[in-house]
Amino acid sequence: MYEERRGTPSRLCFLPTQMQVGVEKYGYSPEKLLNNYRSSFLRNAYGSKKVYLPLKDGTHWYLAVVLTESKQVHLVDSAPMTDRNGNRMKVVGRMMAFLHDLFEKLYSELEKMNEAPNIRNFQLIIPDKVPIQENG
Numbered sequence: 329m330y331e332e333r334r335g336t337p338s339r340l341c342f343l344p345t346q347m348q349v350g351v352e353k354y355g356y357s358p359e360k361l362l363n364n365y366r367s368s369f370l371r372n373a374y375g376s377k378k379v380y381l382p383l384k385d386g387t388h389w390y391l392a393v394v395l396t397e398s399k400q401v402h403l404v405d406s407a408p409m410t411d412r413n414g415n416r417m418k419v420v421g422r423m424m425a426f427l428h429d430l431f432e433k434l435y436s437e438l439e440k441m442n443e444a445p446n447i448r449n450f451q452l453i454i455p456d457k458v459p460i461q462e463n464g
Contacts, residue, residue, distance in 0.1 A: 338367075341376035345368050347421070350384055351426050358430040362437075373434055375443075383423060385416050392420060394427065396445045403454050424448060 344365065351370060358385040362370060379394035384387070390405040428447035435444035 338378045341372045341379045342369065343379065343381045344388075344459075345382045345384075347381065348423055351423065358426070359435040361430060362433060370434065373431065374440070379427070381423060381427065383416075383419055385412055385419065388446055389410075390416065392423065394424075394445075394450065399450045400443070400451045401447070401452050403452060404458055405454070406460060408454075408458075408460075420452065424450070426456055452461060 393402040
């Protein structure tokens with residue numbers, strides 16, 4: 329199935345929950361992630377309109393949604409904590425820089441470098457209408 333769709337842009341790309349851990353804890357490079365996930369999570373990365381990247385802060389998960397057409401990153405957090413915002417913004421910054429490098433590598437391999445999204449310059453948006461999670 330992957331071979332049939334190669335070169336055909338997909339609309340959505342869902343990245344693995346373990347990606348952030350691999351990058352931040354184990355120092356995974358874009359090349360290593362491409363090798364590990366090319367035929368699974370990254371098979372729809374080229375040309376995707378939305379990229380979903382789960383992020384973790386201790387025991388709390390939140391989601392970065394990268395919108396390639398509007399050049400935005402939406403940070404969706406059902407349990408925002410003002411005392412953790414600084415740390416979460418640093419994580420988002422590091423992971424968006426890594427995602428930029430990952431997409432650059434992928435597009436380069438496909439010889440479509442001029443089409444690679446410049447994720448580092450995307451606008452960060454924190455929606456104000458996210459349902460808030462109750463404690464417990």
